[in-house]
Amino acid sequence: MESEDLLKQELEELQKQLGKKQKFESAVSSLKSLLPQTYPSASPSLRKSFYSVICRVATVLKTRYTAPGFWNAGLGLFEQALLLVSEPSEKAHLKACIANAKEHLHLEDNPSQALQPAENQANRGYLFEGHLTVDTEPPQPQWLVQSNLLATAATLFAAESSRGSAANDTTPEDAANVLEDLMNRLEEVVPLMVDEGDFVAPKAPPASKEVVAKLPVVTLTEEILANIGKDAECAICRENLVVNDKMQELPCKHTFHPPCLKPWLDEHNSCPICRYELQTDDHAYESWKEREKEAEEERKGAANAVRGGEYMYV
Template sequence: MESENLIKQELEELQKQLGKKQKFEDAVSSLKSLLQQSYPSASTSLRKSFYTVICRVATVLKTRYTAPGFWSAGLGLFEQAISFVSEPSEKEHLKACIAQARENLHLEDNPSQTLQTAVNRENRGYLFEGHLTVDQEPPQPDWMVQANLLAAAARLFEAESSQGLATNGSTEDDAASVLEMLRNRLEEVVPLMETGGPVAPRVPPASKEVVAKLPVISLTEEILANMGKDAECAICRENLVLNDNMQELPCKHTFHPPCLKPWLEEHNSCPICRYELQTDDHAYESWKEREKEAEEERKGAANALRGGEFMYV
């Protein structure tokens, strides 16, 4: 037990060294040696301590040290660690770390492994208000179902005219499937088409110039204390620690810069409060302005109506 306490102290010291750029690679090398020597006979508590430090290596690589030499050191650690851990969740996380390290080092020579990693990510649920759900994403709205079904039907009818459904069994099955979906949703889709329902355009990516100007702060002890004990990045779900770099949105919510950039490219909204950044799409920005003005007019009309009701009471 005393020897395990000494190993835990050594792990704590190595975790501190990970925060110093000039000591990072030496700390990772020492961690690999310690893992090799002590993990096989370690208690559950000590194994958790090892895993915590390994996760910290992954976080530091994503948020602070992005040079190939650092990623190469991390890759070696992740590949060694995955051969030791037995917890399924830990193995999955390490697989993701290995995939990301290989991607950064341009070592994507196993397409099937990369595809499986992507499938695993797709099956993890979806991010809603800063929390990763367990369930699958809820059904699409009617207007999106309408658009997707009609687009699929158009593609199939185009294939029919160029190839002929009678000679292509696969296309025939696909067509039957899409037409069956159209029939099942007919009562919902047709009224929307007739009334021209409120179809909002897809939100374009955030302006790269706007994203580049977002302030980056380094977490101090005071900031961490204000954020609370279990503060984490709402995108990658990693716990925040001293000296982490965080990028701040105008809504004052903060995230790791490497996590936030791809998120804004795909969603362009704060994962917590849904605040939208400005885009480079002039048509979309004009639509937003029109919607804002229309909303103000609706509110004004509603207030005027309520005022009239009071006058005649």
């Protein structure tokens, strides 16, 4: 037990060294030496300490260091740890760390050569108002995919109900294919219905890159950490915050590690804590938001008018 306490102290010291650029690689090297020697026979508590320090290596790499030497050291540690840990969640996180390191070092597998012709074809532009564009065709927004699928399904249903399939060049196979497509993409493109019979809000597109780039970045100091509490963490990666961590601040004043925040905003475009939503580059979606805002104000006005009328007759 005493030896494990000493190992935990050593791990704590190594974690502190990770924040010093000149000691980072030596600290990672020490971790790589300790892992195979002590991890297999370590207690669950000591294993958690090892995993915590390894996670700290990943966070420091994402938030501070860009040099290939640092990332190579981290990659070797992640790959070694992956062979030793047994918890599924820890394995999944380490695989993500390995993938991130390989991407940073440009070690990811090259796309299949068989896909190249298709990619070249996709980059040839598309017809817009009779002219071939230079840029590739943008992906269709979800509302348009939904609209096209539902319109096609409605046409097929009408043709089937009137027994006019042959006249409309529509076969039962066509109907079956569209229905299968609708079922497969039900959760993706067909919004759930609310009690009033209206559609819920469509999923927000990724946040505008320009807006995200302008978000302020602050460096944590001892004073800031003291104000937010010693157990404060990034709400996305769940890593405890330490002095000199760089944090990006949303307009709602909540802060997160920049490498954690960008992919989150690409996927969800909302603050993980308060759901504040950033502006997007999707004009159709922004127009929808404006219409919804106006409609909500009208609904509130109508509700207030009804309540006012009720009070008049009480």
